[in-house]
Amino acid sequence: MAVDRALPTPEAHDLLDLVRDIIAKEIAPRAARDETEGRFPRDLFTLLGRAGLLGLPYPEEHGGAAQPYEVYLQVVEELAGAFLAVGLGVSVHTLSCFPVAAYGDQERRAELLPQMLGGELLGAYCLSEPQSGSDAAALTTRAQAADGGYVVDGVKAWTTHGGVADFYTVMARTSADGPRGISCFHVPAGTPGLSFGRPERKMGMRSSPTAQVRLDGVRLGADALIGEEGEGFRIAMAALDGGRLGIAACAVGVAQAALDAATAYARERRQFGRPIAEFQGLGFMLADMATQVAAARALYLDAARLRDAGRPYGTRAAMAKLFATDTAMKVTTDAVQVFGGYGYVEDFPAERLMREAKVLQIVEGTNQIQRLVISRALTKDA
Numbered sequence: 001m002a003v004d005r006a007l008p009t010p011e012a013h014d015l016l017d018l019v020r021d022i023i024a025k026e027i028a029p030r031a032a033r034d035e036t037e038g039r040f041p042r043d044l045f046t047l048l049g050r051a052g053l054l055g056l057p058y059p060e061e062h063g064g065a066a067q068p069y070e071v072y073l074q075v076v077e078e079l080a081g082a083f084l085a086v087g088l089g090v091s092v093h094t095l096s097c098f099p100v101a102a103y104g105d106q107e108r109r110a111e112l113l114p115q116m117l118g119g120e121l122l123g124a125y126c127l128s129e130p131q132s133g134s135d136a137a138a139l140t141t142r143a144q145a146a147d148g149g150y151v152v153d154g155v156k157a158w159t160t161h162g163g164v165a166d167f168y169t170v171m172a173r174t175s176a177d178g179p180r181g182i183s184c185f186h187v188p189a190g191t192p193g194l195s196f197g198r199p200e201r202k203m204g205m206r207s208s209p210t211a212q213v214r215l216d217g218v219r220l221g222a223d224a225l226i227g228e229e230g231e232g233f234r235i236a237m238a239a240l241d242g243g244r245l246g247i248a249a250c251a252v253g254v255a256q257a258a259l260d261a262a263t264a265y266a267r268e269r270r271q272f273g274r275p276i277a278e279f280q281g282l283g284f285m286l287a288d289m290a291t292q293v294a295a296a297r298a299l300y301l302d303a304a305r306l307r308d309a310g311r312p313y314g315t316r317a318a319m320a321k322l323f324a325t326d327t328a329m330k331v332t333t334d335a336v337q338v339f340g341g342y343g344y345v346e347d348f349p350a351e352r353l354m355r356e357a358k359v360l361q362i363v364e365g366t367n368q369i370q371r372l373v374i375s376r377a378l379t380k381d382a
């Protein structure tokens with residue numbers, strides 16, 4: 001079911017019509033097959049880039065579309081509802097472009113962003129490490145100054161698009177000064193010393209490769225540094241605020257898809273001489289699912305509008321990520337229940353959506369970390 005959206009401009013309505021057309025023709029027909037076979041849909045990212053959909057929140061001067069974040073996120077929601085590997089991939093790519101777009105000098109922006117935003121280059125974001133996930137400030141990947149540039153050594157973990165991306169946004173330590181000793185680097189694929197682990201064998205999101213990124217004596221020029229030395233942790237946290245909203249939008253897309261599938265099935269499935277949707281117990285379940293999805297959508301859009309207005313939005317983004325992803329887990333689980341035995345088999349979409357929902361409670365900061373962010377903000381405000 002197409003969601004009736006309150007978009008800010010006629011242009012945004014046209015944009016969403018374009019997205020839905022691409023989904024219907026190019027994405028939805030292959031999502032289940034690609035996921036079952038674990039095939040990465042790289043061609044779809046090229047298609048989205050050439051349609052102007054990989055640079056929606058970025059300036060037009062470098063190939064972006066200068067759209068508000070509230071519009072960009074609704075595009076991500078639509079994509080994720082059809083094929084989470086694509087919706088989440090767009091969110092990760094947008095996150096990977098953020099440091100260059102927000103902190104790179106004019107020369108690097110002009111050099112890199114047109115290809116990044118045009119679909120020719122696909123990005124990956126390298127912050128987590130095997131021993132530092134939630135505690136990002138404890139990362140140990142090291143960038144040592146050498147020969148007018150840097151030599152980078154370390155291992156990054158849980159990298160979406162690891163091994164298939166065209167560039168890697170890497171956070172590495174340039175000094176021992178805690179969070180202030182972390183810097184941000186742009187590392188093209190194919191750089192000598194850059195290698196990748198075997199893709200993780202995951203519960204869901206099998207079309208989206210997740211792998212370790214290994215840096216063994218990777219030599220970078222001075223222009224690989226994005227922003228100033230020691231600015232990387234601040235860049236990473238700013239990027240993650242936007243990234244959390246991307247995950248919230250993905251979660252709402254998955255939950256909406258599960259709700260739509262469960263509602264359609266409940267209308268068609270007959271027991272005791274009538275559609276099961278007419279039984280109050282099941283009807284109330286669908287009502288709760290719909291209410292939770294609508295509330296999650298309203299929360300991420302509220303955070304996006306704060307961001308668009310230039311106001312602080314980090315705490316609201318954490319709330320949106322927390323609530324939307326918990327909602328996706330609840331709604332997809334209920335959708336499996338609506339389908340009954342059919343919900344537990346791969347021939348129907350509910351089981352795939354339920355497996356996909358789980359990872360959204362973990363990526364871009366676990367939901368326990370979101371609660372920590374929110375509680376600390378409340379204490380600080382008090």
